[in-house]
Amino acid sequence: MDKDKFKVLNRYHVVFLVQNVMVGTSILSLPNRLSSMGYSQWWMPLLFGVIANIVLIPMIWLALKYRDDHLFAIHEKLLGKWLGKSINIFLVAYFVVIIAAVCASYIQLIQVVALVDRTITGPLIILLLMIIYIVNGGIKSVARFCIMAFFLTLGTVFILKWGFVEGEISHMLPIFNFNAQEFYTATKNGLMAVGGFELISFYFPYIIDQRKALKHASLGIWLCVLLTFLFTFVSVMFFSEWQLKHLIYPVLNLFKEVELSFLERIDVLGITLWVFLILSTTAAYLWAAKRGLDSILSTAKSAHLYMIVIAVYLVVQIPFMQEFQKLLFERIFYVMYVMFVWPILLCIIHVMKPKRTRG
Amino acid sequence: MSYWNGDNNEEVTNSTSTTQNDKVLITIAMIKSKLYGINDATFKDIQTGEELVTIIYFSSLIEKLTLHRTVILPLLTQKEELVKFADVPAQINLADIVSTIIEGNTIVYFHTKNIFAIVNTYSPPMSSIIGSDTESSVIGPQDAFTESLQTNLSLIKRRIQNTSLKNKDYIVGTETNTKISVVYMEHIVNKDNLDKVHKKIVDIKHPGFNDISILEQLMDDHPFSPIPQYLATVRPDAVASYLLDGRIAIFMNNSQAVMICPISFFELFTSPEDAYNRWTTASLLRTLRFFGFFLSVILTPTYISVLTHHPEMLPFNALLNLQESRGKVPFPPILEVLFMELVIEILREAGTRMPSKIGQTIGIVGGIVIGTAAVEASLVSNVLIVIVAISALLSFLSPNFTLSNSNRAIRYIFIVAAGMFGLYGQMIAFAWLFHHLLTLTSLGTPFMTPVIPRKWTDFLNSVVRAPFFFDKRKSGVANVQSKKAPPIEKGE
Numbered sequence: 110m111d112k113d114k115f116k117v118l119n120r121y122h123v124v125f126l127v128q129n130v131m132v133g134t135s136i137l138s139l140p141n142r143l144s145s146m147g148y149s150q151w152w153m154p155l156l157f158g159v160i161a162n163i164v165l166i167p168m169i170w171l172a173l174k175y176r177d178d179h180l181f182a183i184h185e186k187l188l189g190k191w192l193g194k195s196i197n198i199f200l201v202a203y204f205v206v207i208i209a210a211v212c213a214s215y216i217q218l219i220q221v222v223a224l225v226d227r228t229i230t231g232p233l234i235i236l237l238l239m240i241i242y243i244v245n246g247g248i249k250s251v252a253r254f255c256i257m258a259f260f261l262t263l264g265t266v267f268i269l270k271w272g273f274v275e276g277e278i279s280h281m282l283p284i285f286n287f288n289a290q291e292f293y294t295a296t297k298n299g300l301m302a303v304g305g306f307e308l309i310s311f312y313f314p315y316i317i318d319q320r321k322a323l324k325h326a327s328l329g330i331w332l333c334v335l336l337t338f339l340f341t342f343v344s345v346m347f348f349s350e351w352q353l354k355h356l357i358y359p360v361l362n363l364f365k366e367v368e369l370s371f372l373e374r375i376d377v378l379g380i381t382l383w384v385f386l387i388l389s390t391t392a393a394y395l396w397a398a399k400r401g402l403d404s405i406l407s408t409a410k411s412a413h414l415y416m417i418v419i420a421v422y423l424v425v426q427i428p429f430m431q432e433f434q435k436l437l438f439e440r441i442f443y444v445m446y447v448m449f450v451w452p453i454l455l456c457i458i459h460v461m462k463p464k465r466t467r468g
Numbered sequence: 469m470s471y472w473n474g475d476n477n478e479e480v481t482n483s484t485s486t487t488q489n490d491k492v493l494i495t496i497a498m499i500k501s502k503l504y505g506i507n508d509a510t511f512k513d514i515q516t517g518e519e520l521v522t523i524i525y526f527s528s529l530i531e532k533l534t535l536h537r538t539v540i541l542p543l544l545t546q547k548e549e550l551v552k553f554a555d556v557p558a559q560i561n562l563a564d565i566v567s568t569i570i571e572g573n574t575i576v577y578f579h580t581k582n583i584f585a586i587v588n589t590y591s592p593p594m595s596s597i598i599g600s601d602t603e604s605s606v607i608g609p610q611d612a613f614t615e616s617l618q619t620n621l622s623l624i625k626r627r628i629q630n631t632s633l634k635n636k637d638y639i640v641g642t643e644t645n646t647k648i649s650v651v652y653m654e655h656i657v658n659k660d661n662l663d664k665v666h667k668k669i670v671d672i673k674h675p676g677f678n679d680i681s682i683l684e685q686l687m688d689d690h691p692f693s694p695i696p697q698y699l700a701t702v703r704p705d706a707v708a709s710y711l712l713d714g715r716i717a718i719f720m721n722n723s724q725a726v727m728i729c730p731i732s733f734f735e736l737f738t739s740p741e742d743a744y745n746r747w748t749t750a751s752l753l754r755t756l757r758f759f760g761f762f763l764s765v766i767l768t769p770t771y772i773s774v775l776t777h778h779p780e781m782l783p784f785n786a787l788l789n790l791q792e793s794r795g796k797v798p799f800p801p802i803l804e805v806l807f808m809e810l811v812i813e814i815l816r817e818a819g820t821r822m823p824s825k826i827g828q829t830i831g832i833v834g835g836i837v838i839g840t841a842a843v844e845a846s847l848v849s850n851v852l853i854v855i856v857a858i859s860a861l862l863s864f865l866s867p868n869f870t871l872s873n874s875n876r877a878i879r880y881i882f883i884v885a886a887g888m889f890g891l892y893g894q895m896i897a898f899a900w901l902f903h904h905l906l907t908l909t910s911l912g913t914p915f916m917t918p919v920i921p922r923k924w925t926d927f928l929n930s931v932v933r934a935p936f937f938f939d940k941r942k943s944g945v946a947n948v949q950s951k952k953a954p955p956i957e958k959g960e
Contacts, residue, residue: 223891224892232892235893239899239903242903246903250903253903254903371783372781373782374781377781377891381895385895
């Protein structure tokens with residue numbers, strides 16, 4: 110359908126692609142990741158928003174210089190064929206691990222909360238099949254799914270009501286009760302919650318109104334930051350410092366506090382509904398990975414999509430040493446931070462490069 | 469006409485001479501050989517005053533009285549009268565003559581002048597214009613389309629008296645040669661859509677069409693989808709309002725339903741009656757229909773999920789009740805649900821196929837007997853009976869019968885998903901359903917309009933029906949060209 114046309118993403122698509130790809134499982138555990146800062150953590154998402162927005166500027170600047178190229182092509186143009194392709198191979202591998210990490214952490218959550226005592230093979234396979242189905246429709250299809258996912262899951266904000274009502278507003282103070290080491294740890298662990306917007310470097314050529322992309326992407330970032338902020342804020346209000354440190358998924362515990370006369374254990378409903386957000390995040394990464402493999406092999410084949418998905422499946426399922434896998438999934442997010450600053454480096458290379466060789 | 473005017477003899481000879489070559493080739497024997505083996509093809513020789521006339525027609529398509537009144541009587545008494553309403557083409561070939569006869573016209577052949585005249589005598593027995601059983605309404609017009617293309621077009625032309633109401637005829641069906649008519653408002657309709665329709669119709673190579681629903685499926689953008697992508701309606705008022713919104717209506721001879729394209733998913737839940745109700749009531753009912761569709765899809769699967777995978781989700785008392793009700797049932801919930809759903813399907817199917825009186829009995833007796841006896845025999849729990857019955861009723865809320873059928877097909881996907889993975893499976897199935905709806909298109913227009921791509925004004929007539937004075941614009945689905953009708957010049 111839309112695959113033939115090149116420029117397909119309108120402003121709403123951009124806003125929600127940015128917003129929805131950012132929301133993954135990390136929001137569920139964010140208050141725990143920020144726990145080194147104690148109660149002072151509640152404003153951290155706002156800081157992350159500012160960082161994300163600043164980092165976004167060089168990305169868009171670079172993309173505007175190469176309007177019809179995604180980052181994979183920009184690499185080859187700026188760094189030369191061999192170096193560019195090698196970096197692209199690394200990037201695709203990074204995407205595979207990130208998709209695997211998101212899927213694995215979500216499926217494990219499902220296993221713990223909803224499908225107790227079940228193997229993860231079945232749920233993982235249908236999740237991957239669903240992602241393939243979404244990605245098959247092209248980036249516009251992913252964007253549409255993001256919009257749908259946003260509105261379907263927006264209702265989960267309502268569950269914050271219970272935490273808000275029962276929480277203690279005095280937890281907000283004092284604000285600056287932390288030292289530099291704690292701040293560093295919290296930032297290092299928590300910044301990944303805003304990761305995802307960097308994918309704009311890959312779908313930028315498909316945006317119709319590229320001049321306003323910065324505005325729309327910023328809107329998406331702040332929409333996500335607002336939601337993240339709400340969840341962190343209420344978690345800080347509701348939990349004690351000890352709880353924040355020891356509960357791995359504090360937001361999930363917020364779900365459990367919901368009291369309805371006709372339904373108990375809302376967390377089961379909440380965590381299964383979360384699949385929409387997981388699908389939109391992983392679908393966007395998978396789409397980008399597929400583009401990467403296309404550009405590395407210089408042909409666009411749908412088989413590439415299946416190759417990547419099989420790779421993802423293997424990363425999640427092959428009995429690695431569990432410790433190694435855990436470490437891999439934990440550390441891969443640091444590559445994301447490299448991705449944040451990478452465009453700045455590329456911008457410098459672009460400026461330094463003699464004009465005639467530019468794309 | 470001039471052929472018959474005694475004063476213009478010269479002109480007669482001129483015009484016959486120009487077409488002489490064509491006409492000389494066609495003889496009665498040739499027509500006879502073309503129509504060989506058709507019992508009702510009638511060749512009747514009539515000796516009028518000065519010459520021999522042969523009339524050729526299909527007796528099954530023409531009422532005797534009509535033939536007598538329009539052809540035979542004028543031939544015998546006033547020949548000029550006959551020719552006043554007869555069509556005398558300047559040029560005609562054998563294929564034309566044969567197709568004219570097949571269409572139900574009568575050919576009058578004047579032997580001495582070697583002229584073929586065509587008289588429109590098509591008058592097969594037709595059902596009269598009555599209300600529809602499938603799309604009945606309490607208020608609003610009660611007439612429905614019939615199987616005659618001409619009658620159906622007249623029902624629309626009575627409603628829209630405007631010269632920009634155009635129609636374009638096609639013949640489809642390589643064997644049946646069925647006539648279809650594409651109707652649209654010329655100044656409103658999107659020309660691209662019109663081109664797409666034209667292209668699709670021309671490309672269709674199908675032997676026969678008994679109903680427009682076959683054409684509808686052949687024209688689908690996504691033929692493998694369970695969801696109907698065009699609207700079929702038998703109500704002239706609905707078609708008229710869609711035409712005014714810039715849609716294209718396709719009429720087919722011998723089909724009671726008329727196809728509307730393009731449409732959006734939301735329009736499958738609208739009934740023409742909504743326009744005649746107060747906006748509050750209409751909105752309420754439409755919301756019910758819309759959410760009823762999704763509720764009907766998730767009710768029984770949720771029963772399976774909760775009982776099989778997440779019993780902890782239910783409050784203790786509710787769980788206790790449910791377990792008590794299910795206590796003696798020896799099967800897992802998924803088999804219980806599948807059994808009951810299939811029973812409902814069987815009852816429905818049997819009820820539809822039987823003559824109406826027996827059908828009702830089967831429905832009532834079968835429903836009650838199977839319902840209560842199945843519980844007493846501990847085959848199913850009575851909670852499930854209630855849930856299955858409600859979801860069956862919900863599936864019929866949609867005014868579109870095809871959609872309610874797809875609803876049931878989709879439900880089985882959800883049931884299996886819920887049986888395998890509980891709520892997680894259901895959510896994945898939901899993601900599939902939503903994404904599928906998002907990718908569907910109707911004549912190239914996204915099916916989930918107005919949600920994606922958005923057109924804010926469309927929300928006023930989607931799940932809700934806002935008061936008419938808010939809803940001034942044409943809908944985004946139609947993608948219309950102009951918003952105003954050209955002014956009608958009125959005489960002094």
